[in-house]
Amino acid sequence: MTALAPARPPAPQGRAPGPLLLGVRHHGPGSARGVLAALEAARPEAVLIEGPAEADALVALAADPAMRPPVALLAHAVDDPGRAAFWPFAAFSPEWAAIRWALGRGVPVRFADLPAALTLAAGPARDDGEEHAPGADTAAARIDPLAELARAAGHEDPEQWWEDVVELRGDTDPLAPFEALAEAMTVLRERYGHGGHPRDLVREAHMRLRLRDARKEFGDAVAVVCGAWHVPALARRTTVTADRALLKGLPRTKTELTWVPWTHRRLARRSGYGAGIESPGWYGHLFSAPDRPVERWMTEVAGLLRESDHPVSSADVIEAVRLADALAALRGRPRPGLAETTDAVRAVLCGGSDVPLDLVRDRLVVGDVLGEVPAAAPAVPLQRDLDRLQRRLRLRPGAEERALDLDLRGETDAARSRLLHRLRLLGVDWGTPTGGRAGTGTFREPWRLRWEPELHVRVVEAGVWGTTVESAATARAEARALGAGSLGEITDLAERCLLAGLTGALPTVLGALADRAALDTDAAHLADALPALARALRYGDVRGTDTAALAAVAAGLAERICVGLPPACAGLGADAAAQMRDRVDAVHAAITLLPDPDLHPTPDPSTPDPSTPVADSPLVARWAGVLRRLVRGERVPGTIRGRAARTLLDEGWLSEEETGRAMGLALSPGTPPADAAAWIDGFAGGPGGGLLLVHDERLLALLDGWLTGVPAEAFTDVLPLLRRTFGGYEAGVRRTLGELVARGPDAAAPGSAALIPGFAADPDEERADGVLPLLHLVLGPEAAA
Structure with missing residues (x-):
């Protein structure tokens, strides 16, 4: 049976008839509580939300128990997945509160903003490349309404003014704040004209059309939750013809929408997302703890500091609460805000130091909360495969940065390594290798992992290469091999393919590598390419990969280096000589890494002539001869001659007497x-x-x-x-x-x-x-x- 919606009470006295326009500041806990109070008082029969119109089909997922904010609507162009836009929602976002209120009472809820098909076709709306989102009202493109209102009220800080008049106070009349804010925005728009982004005119025309459609179906029992700047435009009387004229002829593109997890850190302004707020963790706390918020906040801070071995007592917590209340009273604020609590935390809990305070700001004021999206949300096949692999390998994404040390001898860790390397080939940089490999290969592979919401867009983009991570990475590697512009790019790609276990891509990559190496005559390019091949061969051994074909290419490359390197070292300037010296080091290390045991020389102390190679391998013998030619080269810069002599001495290919003679000649008068x-x-x-x-x-x-x-x-x-x-x-x-x-x-x-x-x-x-x-x-x- 379907539950009957409660009867809608009559409109409050003094309020003009018509739809309920609730102008908000996006991502504000006070606005969210105000919206809930207003909706509970007015009991509308339909709710319209500022957001892309195509998201109506996804709104029901917001009621799924597995949906945990912060989350975002992601829209991307089907033919160009890189063109995408986010509409983020936090638990304390007024729009999210209205959605959950409506779904919980069986009230229809719809999105009223410009369709994503028009938004993405028109191009980015802001300089940072992000499209419009609920947290990014483009009215701020020319004027800042909050700053203007704060200035009119005699406040220099618009954030603090808004916190005082909205976030930290309660009203007995739930509709009064929205009416006052609508009146203020009307005055601002009359004074400054349109004042926002030119696209706002189009967006507001579309919202008026959606509002008309809703009123035809539900009458005036409609509530609209949108940015406060748009309220005067929605209340203004216009004709359907005029609004449709603004939308006529706009370009469109085919789009797909879904829900994706978001993070508190991504909501913060300092992360580069201009739509955000400075303190999402603090705002989330205000919304979830309306009673005694300061006491609860200080308790959370104390717990964090204690976990970090910073001593904090219960008496310290009590004293910090008292100091925050006293500061609020001295500053004429209705309640302690973030500034007062931060000052109290610094003075009492942190002993006046900003070092532990920075931890509080990072972990609590901003925070690393990562939302969750139910499996029923639409996703490209590649995302489905990635989710499956993450579950199977017990490698869950997280918003906080964490270290991961893999032991490649274990199958699970080896599979994790392959997954992370394959994602990097696809441009999904979930993990970053750290610690350096020092050119010798190792069973240990350290990573730093951090999942950013933008990686969902990268996954969508990578979906054009295949439906699974392995097939997509293979196709991407083959395409890169055929389009590589230099030998170094292909050798780096060959190494990455072995690290990722992409045996299917190796024939194409090695074929392109052999062709490019045969045509490249620059000894410096060849020297730059060999180390990556040598590392790849060693990693292939660690991971059990067949690298016979790669070994043949590496050996041929080493032979050509032995021929071309001495002439390339002659007549170089100081900077070029230093670069070539580093190449000599890298080539020597690479030759010692080649997996053929015959390539590793064994010094023979009984060899009478130090100028005779002491290695059985022809390649190593040739390389030792190259180093001797560099030592004796008259036109070879001193830094290269010195390094060649040092290398010969270290390997036992040059006696101490010969080394002393070479040094004596180099330092002669x-x-x-x-x-x-x-x-x-x-x-x-x-x-x-x-x-x-x-x-x-x-x-x-x-x-x-x-x-x-x-x-x-x-x-x-x-x-x-x-x-x-x-x-x-x-x-x-x-x-x-x-x-x-x-x-x-x-x-x-x-x-x-x-x-x-x-x-x-x-x-x-x-x-x-x-x-x-x-x-x-x-x-x-x-x-x-």
Whole structure:
């Protein structure tokens, strides 16, 4: 049986006959309570809401128990999903309160604003790219009605004025505030003319037409909830012909609408959404706790601070409430507002510090509340598949930023990783990898997750590529491979495909990669591309992906680098040389990462000739030869020659005697000081450079001798480069180097470490073995393999 609606009481005395026009400020708890009181007093037979007209088919979902605000209506163009608009609603939004009131009493509720088909076809309404929404009355485009009214009342702060006259006070007559506000808006519109966005004329014409249709069906027993600025326009008498003329010929586009979750943080002005409010968490509290709101607020603040290990006692809470009441009385306010409660929290609960107060502002005043939408809401197939995966992998979206550390050895975490990487390929950046991979691959993969409402639009946009996350990501990767403009883009794409487990896209991506690599003759481009391929090969091993085809492409790329890199390093300027030095480092690291075990050289101490490669792999032997050519290159900049010598020494491909000879030549009196300083920066700069000088006093003595011999007029020029080199060392390394230099060259025999603090003459193997159990605990069982 259908419940009978309660009888509608007669119109209050003194109110003119006609529809009930309730002008509100969007997202205001006082306005929301006022709307509920007015609707309960007037008992209309139909309610019209400011919002896109097509949403009538979705309004019934607002009564679903699974629908929890904040939520938003999302409209997007079918042929261009990126063109979209949001209409957000919070629990304290007057429009949402009116919708829930009407649905709870069986009263028809309809949306009266301009259809989204017209709004999206006309283009963005504001500079920030957001379309009109209930929280974004475009009347503020030219004047701010609240500011004008506050100024007329003698208040400098319109937010505080509105809070005093609406949000913090109650009225015995539920209709009186709306009548006063309508009168004020009428005066403002008479004084300033239209004063709003030009599209308001069209919107108001459509709302009048919808209101006429409702009055034909229900008479004057109709209530309209809209922005207060529009009330005079809806009360104005116009003809149907004139209103239809304003709408005639407007462009249209096919649209789809649905409900999507929204967040309190997205409602805040500081998030960049111009339709928002500064304190959605505070407003939500005022709406949900009309009785003793200050006491309840202080209790919530105390609980948050205690969770953060900030001591707060019950006596502190009582004192903070008293101080807020006293401040409100001193400032002539009807009740303590956000300013008074914030001042009291800072003074009493935070001990005068803004550090814990910032936490209160972020977590409570704004907040990370994320709404929920029932499964019955319309959604594109891609969104349905994403919802299914999120449930299966127990990876629920949240408005607050959180860390997620994945262990790729577990199937669930590996599947989570694939999902996040696939979404990133689709432009849905729900997660961001953090921590850096250092080029070696790892079973651990750290992420930072945060779901933003705009990601729903990205999902809709990505829906054109497929109906599931995997198929859409595969199609998107193949399209990007065919349209990639550079070799680096394709290598990066190949790495991302392996991370995402998109084996179906790899043939297309690798084919495009091979074609592009064959045509690109720039050694710098090839050097930039190889590291990504090497990382992809290592990640393929971790994830159990077949990477044989990628390994062949990487090997061919490495061969071409060995041929083209030495000529590319000749005659470079300082900045270009520094970039090329970094490329040499990256290529060397990449070659050591290639998965073929034959590519890893093993130093042979019995090799008589240090210039002979000590590796069995032809590719590594060629790379060692390339580094030797760079060391001896006369036209190669010093920073590259120094780094090549350092790399050869680190790998055991160059003896200490040969390294000393190369350093002696680089620091000889005939070498210009700037070139010698560049060689030092390349050789001793970067990780481990300082320890190398600490352990090899012969190299340190060569450096010390050269530095003391630099002419005074040249020393000023080389000092910045030397400071950059040595400034990068750890404090302990710099201190030890200083002690060694202070002792002088005769303090110990070359190569001896007997007199260096903290070092013994010979390694103590027994003490070294003592750290193995700890390393086993830190690094895990795989470290022992």
